[in-house]
Amino acid sequence: MSGLTLRDLTVKRGECPVVDHVSLTVAPGEVVGLIGPNGAGKTTLMRAALGLLRSEGSSSLLALGPAERARAAAWLPQAREIAWPVSVETLVRLGRMPHGAGTSPADDAAVDAALQRCGLESFRTRSATALSGGEQARVLIARALAQDAPLLMADEPIAGLDPAAQIQIMQVFQTLAGDGKAVLVSLHDLGLAARHCTRLALLHRGRLVAEGPARDVLAAQHLAATFGISGAFVETPSGPLFQTLEVLR
């Protein structure tokens, strides 16, 4: 199957569980937003699901070997690391690595498609390190898209970007889901999460405390218990709107 299935996934740091028996499914066609306060275990959950951390319980990806896993899931870490001034195209082409040498016509097509989807055609030959933060974020997403995996996992891909870049990136994820891919994305912007995700999963102290449509997950009691804030959720003709209001404690 494609997508992601987690069953009782648990990660311990010493005796203390950082991710505590989380069961979660991300199906093709979905953009699942992983939300929760700092330290809730979002990054740990995703890294464990990918096999980058030792864990208990099961993740559908862990059943695969490293090479198969790389074709089954693309991973976009939070640190936007571009170590060397390679060209945008070279960087994006790195995503083709799980598929072989990266020089076949299929690879070219995938790279072109990823560049186009992220609006980067005109940046193709530019040095990736010379771009702005938002552009670099898009380049890295294009790299993950070029991997052409049925599942994309992105750790806070829109943190620190300007509003236009944030929206563009969330729209890319939606298009991907429209193409039948599964997307799991962690983010702190609850408004964007409410608007662009098909489903939200709320993590608190390593536990999955709520999961479902944004309206349900962003209910007042969840907001109070996990984030310690209040918020307003409004359905409008231009889609759902969520606004945070006050700190409760």
Place this chain on the structure above:
Amino acid sequence: MRPGVQALSLGGLVGLLFAVSLLIGPAQLGAGESLRALWSGEGGATVLVMREIRLPRALLAAMVGAVLGLSGAALQGYLRNPLAEPGLIGVSGAAALGAVIALQTGLAGAATLALPLSGLAGALVAVLIVLLLAGPRGGALTLILAGIAVSALAGALTALVLNLSPNPFAASEIVFWTLGSLADRSMVHVALAAPFIGLAMVALLSQARALDALTLGEDAAQAMGVSLTRVRLTLVLAIAAGVGAATAVAGAIGFVGLVVPHLLRRWVGARPGRLLWASALGGAALVLAADIAVRLIAPDRDLKLGVIMALIGAPLFLHLIWRTRAEA
């Protein structure tokens, strides 16, 4: 420029410098005569000079340069740090210590492979210490500081071992071990170092794709199917073997692994994988050129290779530090 053209032009440069290296020497021999003697083995003393004196020197320059350049490029790719260099982080110094210990304890005389193996062991300890203290997340400053400490300790211990030697010549040879020289090396040295350097180069070149992937950081690379454990193990062993064997026969020649990748990085589109073979060829060319220079500048003096390398490398190193500082 296409990779093929680049490889050809760098390879051509190495070939040219190799030929020049064969043709210069204190004895004035005609180019045609000496190359004929080298090739055909006919010509008495000229054959001996070409095959036993000039050929091993040129071969060693190419081999040592190649493995040092390659090791620098591989270390930089792995650590994602343009300041990483076997000489600067103390690997060469520790390799020299290993070699000196093997020579002074008589191990090197007792077993043929003891000399390169001891160089390897010394280098291995240094690589492990430096990677432990300043792994990929350690940053440039930690790396350089760890390197200073390892270099200082290795240098002091080398001096200690040489001073305690019963051989009155040994004490004055700290300069050879810290600055390196290819004077009067023979085919014996080539044969000792070649297998280690060869294996090291094959192993390092095989990591091209992994190093490319590491451009995106360890997590992303790992998620693309790169086994970091294997990359790390291969790199540590290969660099120790290559730098260890090279240093055991030629002394610690610094800065090659810093200068060469820096000069060639833009040329290969900054791709760490392509930089590997380019740095191998570039390193061979640089050390061949430096060894030609030392013979032209001071024909009778055994001017150390490290002198030339430091004259080129140290200003560049300062420049890189300046740039790293500006970015931070």
Place this chain on the structure above:
Amino acid sequence: MSHRGAVSPSASGPGSETMVGARQAAGRRLGVFLTGLLALAPSLPAVADTPARVVSMNLCTDLLAMELAAPGQLVSVSHIARDPLVSPLAEAAAQYPGNRGGAEEIFLMQPDLVLAGVWTDPVAVGMLRRLGIEVVQVDVVTELDEVADRVRQVGALLGQSARAEAVAHDYLARLASLREAAAAIPADARRVAEFYYPNGYSLGVNTMSHEILRAAGFAHLAEAEGRAYSGTLPLEKLVLSGPDLVIRSETYAGASRSEEVLGHPALVALAAGPHGYRSTADWICGVPQVLTAVDDLAGHRARMEAGE
């Protein structure tokens, strides 16, 4: 320069006295000798004839003093004199307390006379003199004939002139007979020899080693090629010149890169079998033992000729 320096790489190993000797002037030798005598006269008139306690701090004066001193007169020799690699009298030297050339340790031996070389550490020599110790710096030898002069000089200093005269006489007689044998070889039949020492250091014409070579019936490549002074000789030049005999030094314990060139395959090929010869401790100092070196090398020549 200390005794140690005489065999250390800075002076390029055995035979270094010859390099030093090239810089000598006869007048200066006399000057040093006279300075020694003048220094001796006012301060120690009572022991001017036969010093009771003599310390030698230089390998070459060690050898002369051990040969000439009366029993009990020689108090200490340099520790280098015990090293068989550089000292022909290593066993005899082991009977004496050794010194390392430090002013303090030598002063504490309360010597009436200290024998040193001209290149002995000037700091130690200066300090001993300031402390009122008589130090005579004996010059190096660059010609075989001078050995007799040096024997007589040290004999006079030790108050053993009669014994010295006998040794010098015997030495000159043996030297004359060895030279006679060598002179019998026609110039064009002489084999060509060359020195190759650590770091590729080779000896020029202006050295005692050159004279040893001549007295043993060899021609010296340096003479044919006009190299008066010692210095670095690139291995490939030596190989191309192709001398009949390559004279290398014995290597020290431990290991050094300086000596490694002596085992270079190209040199080994050149010095294979009878074409190679190792110079010994007898070659180092201008003392009567040099005739052992001449004798042995002449024997090697005879074997080379017989092997043809």
